[in-house]
Amino acid sequence: MKTAVVIIAALLALGSGILVREFLLSTDNSRKMPLPVFSWPDLSGKEHNISEWQGKILVINFWASWCSPCRKEIPEFVALQEQYSRQGLQFIGIAIDDKDAVEEYLKQAKVNYPMLIAGDKGIALALQLGNNVNAVPYTVVVDQHGQIIHQHPGGFSTEQILELITPLIKEQKSN
Numbered sequence: 001m002k003t004a005v006v007i008i009a010a011l012l013a014l015g016s017g018i019l020v021r022e023f024l025l026s027t028d029n030s031r032k033m034p035l036p037v038f039s040w041p042d043l044s045g046k047e048h049n050i051s052e053w054q055g056k057i058l059v060i061n062f063w064a065s066w067c068s069p070c071r072k073e074i075p076e077f078v079a080l081q082e083q084y085s086r087q088g089l090q091f092i093g094i095a096i097d098d099k100d101a102v103e104e105y106l107k108q109a110k111v112n113y114p115m116l117i118a119g120d121k122g123i124a125l126a127l128q129l130g131n132n133v134n135a136v137p138y139t140v141v142v143d144q145h146g147q148i149i150h151q152h153p154g155g156f157s158t159e160q161i162l163e164l165i166t167p168l169i170k171e172q173k174s175n
Contacts, residue, residue, distance in 0.1 A: 032147035035060075035140075038125055040094065040116040043103055048116055056090040057168045058142035059161060062118075062126045064097045065105040069155045070137040074109055076158045081113045087169045088144060096122035096136065143168050 035058070039049040050058075061077065063070035074093075081091045091113035095102045099117050106115065118125065123134065131138040135153035141164050143149050150164050 032143075032149055035142045035146050035148055036125075036128065040118045040122070042114060042116055043099065043106070048114060050092075053090045053092065054146065055144055056088050057144050057165055057172065058140075059089070059091045059165070060094060060129075060140045060142065061091065061156075062094045062096055062122055062131070062136060062138040064095065064136050065101040066097070067136045071105070071109070073137060073155055073157075074111065076161075078110070078112050080158060080161060084165065084169065088172045089165060089169065092116065094118045094122045094125070096120065096126070141165070144172055 035050065037050060039047050041047050059077070059080075061070075061073075063074070065071075077091050077093075081089065093111065093113060093115040095115060095117050096119065097117070098119060102115060102117055126138045127134070129138075129140050129148065130151040131153060133153055137155060139152045139156045140148055141150040141152075141161070149168075152160070
């Protein structure tokens with residue numbers, strides 16, 4: 001009897017853990033939602049509004065200079081920006097970091113897409129965009145119609161991005 005109770009308790013704990021993990025880590029990528037309007041300055045202090053890139057396929061990446069998975073994926077983003085910019089793809093980095101730290105990091109890393117400095121306010125926007133576990137990096141893919149089609153906590157590989165953007169690029173070419 002005692003063994004049965006322990007087994008049942010263990011199964012309930014396991015099941016609860018799985019459900020909690022799925023709830024906390026899930027992002028609902030089945031429904032589209034509009035990208036809210038926001039603006040932040042770049043390193044030079046020039047303010048940029050997200051509407052500047054209206055009509056493009058956006059990959060918006062929340063990152064920090066102290067985050068090693070963030071630093072690992074940035075060169076892949078640079079390569080994708082180079083390869084697909086003429087097809088309407090635009091990466092945008094949103095640093096949840098201070099300007100000095102970002103500036104120091106970007107002295108070593110050559111980035112070919114806009115880097116906006118959001119600081120702690122970027123965390124609030126990422127949360128609004130579905131980052132319910134406060135993950136860094138956190139990436140959002142927005143179609144050319146301004147609809148968020150994918151939210152991705154953690155590292156985002158080239159293969160995963162291509163799987164999402166290839167149909168969007170094909171749609172853009174056919175229009």
